[in-house]
Amino acid sequence: MTAETTTHTPTTYEDLLASVSAGAEGREILDPATGELVGYAPEHSVEDLHTAVEVAADKQKAWAALSDAERCDYLQRAADAVDAAGEALAELISREQGKPLSGPGSRFEAGACSTWLRVTCSYDLSEEVVVDDEQAHAVINYRPIGVVGAIGPWNWPAMITIWQLAPALRMGNAVVVKPSEYTPLTVLALVEILNSVLPEGVLQVVSGGREVGAAISTHEKIGKIMFTGSTATGRKIAESAAATVKRLTLELGGNDAGIVLEDADPAAIAEGLFWGAFINTGQTCAALKRLYVHDSIYDAVCESLTALAGQMPMGHGVDEQNVLGPLQNKMQFDIVDELVKKATDSGARVLLGGDPDYEAPGFFYPATLIADIDPDNALVVEEQFGPALPIIRYTDLDWAVEQANKLEVGLGASVWSSDRDRAVEVARRIEAGTVWINNHGGLDPRVPFGGIKQSGYGVEFGVEGLKALGVPQVING
Incomplete structure (x- = not known):
């Protein structure tokens, strides 16, 4: 469960699947097109989540101490790793989620993952001078939140996970990812690819049921939750997160x-x-x-x-x-x-x-x-x-x-x-x-995206989305 940096990026479908499948003791994942077995997903527990958060919180300090340029260099190399494994990742997406390789399908999704990583590193987030006159001088910067919990859906499992973790990592946060129970292998594989480049521990993945997602929303060491999913689940997360006043970005249902x-x-x-x-x-x-x-x-x-x-x-x-x-x-x-x-x-x-x-x-x-x-x-x-x-x-x-x-x-x-x-x-x-x-x-990726009314709040993408993964700090004087 605790992801470690490796020196080898699995680039074939067989290697990628083998790197994340839990074997016969895991939960069966079936191809929605045929009903055939794709692989076995590990069933992590709430205790596994606690361990992952502790590791992430510990490793986050050194990650945040890196310069913005150094963190972006890691993310650019992670994008290279995604590209190298792109065809294998696309096949896994097709077999687990169901979308075709062709058209705006799984190859498109895998390619979007590396694109979002690269574009997320392209924004200028320099110190902003708010006031500078004879009476006052004030600037604003954005500091890391700490540990971000990312809870993703089954429809675009890899791409939406990248939407959540790329800005979080650039801003100096560590991330704990919880994939949908329907498409865990894709997200486990994506994290495996990314962790072949990233420093050990800053990106964790916990594959479990609803109880794991519920624990993320109440964990005192998680400072923000990124969630994409139904309005009903979003409401529950908002209620649970209130006790620890977590920051939230909720991209919920639409019609x-x-x-x-x-x-x-x-x-x-x-x-x-x-x-x-x-x-x-x-x-x-x-x-x-x-x-x-x-x-x-x-x-x-x-x-x-x-x-x-x-x-x-x-x-x-x-x-x-x-x-x-x-x-x-x-x-x-x-x-x-x-x-x-x-x-x-x-x-x-x-x-x-x-x-x-x-x-x-x-x-x-x-x-x-x-x-x-x-x-x-x-x-x-x-x-x-x-x-x-x-x-x-x-x-x-x-x-x-x-x-x-x-x-x-x-x-x-x-x-x-x-x-x-x-x-x-x-x-x-x-x-x-x-x-x-x-x-x-x-x-x-350059244009902010988010809903209103019961489709959620907060935005992703662009500079505004990047700022949402940080804590604004004003220095006045």
Whole structure:
């Protein structure tokens, strides 16, 4: 459980898996596309967590004593190690999480890990002069928090873990990572790769159940928690963390709306709409999950999107031709299936999909488009987190904006138009942390990202995200 620096980075799939699999005494991890065994995940305990935190707290002091340039050099070399093991890591992601190697899939995810490490080192965080005049001189710097607890999800297990740990490490913190029970091997492998470069002990990983995550939220030596996951779990973390007044960055659930204005070109926006909704088979917090289309182009948008979606191959992630994979687990399959059934039972029109093969192996749910659906249907107002997109017709833009804003979540949204200035005007009326114009869900490590309302608080990425992993200290005088 306590990660140690090694001199060898495992670069083949077999070596990488062998380096993290616990053997037959661990918990079986099965491929969501086939049900076949991938490997065995270690089952760490709360006591293991306590040990990891103690080691991290001890090693953090020397890590923080390094210069910013020295820590960035470590992270750059860690990025090199990720690149060297990129294909092996991508295969493990495909086999454990399910996303295909191709398209915006596991190779994309593995590549994003090294990109985020490198870009996180590119920001200038020099001392900032706040006041400098005849009366006063004040500067602000950011100091390490100490130990950061990072709790990640199963949909983008490697990439989101990097989002959490890269800025934390650069700011001089040690990190204890707790992966999802559904995708522990990917995160264990990622940490193994990083720890082939990083100093011993500053990055720890504890693979366990909910009790381990709960212990992170109350541990007195953890000063901040980075959490990506459901709103319900985020609430519990916030409640538990209150006793020790931990700092929190919470990126929680979303139900992102897209609004297509009447001047949009249906054929031109079809691909952007598709990937906005169906990237990672819809299993993305900031995916497009409900689409409002003006009546004048509603049928044309439905036709263009259906034609494109029908051409996208779905299957086992390690098969190169596939760009859509299975849902990661049975629970998520059942959620999507139930919501689509509620939509069809209500009389909504199925444009594509909606007919899974329940007898086939794997948790495959076909890409599904649902038209002429009531705006209050469960498929619209509940987050499906899967490959089923409801398309709602509107005639009044004010009504569409009101619908976009009516839910308690506010992670992302998008506006689609041939007139960018008009799209921006509409975007300013939408209650979401990020509103994209003519795309949806595209993230940039330089651009802050975070939700509002019950989609969480705090931001990741960019200088603002980096500052969130430090403690501001003002020297006045």
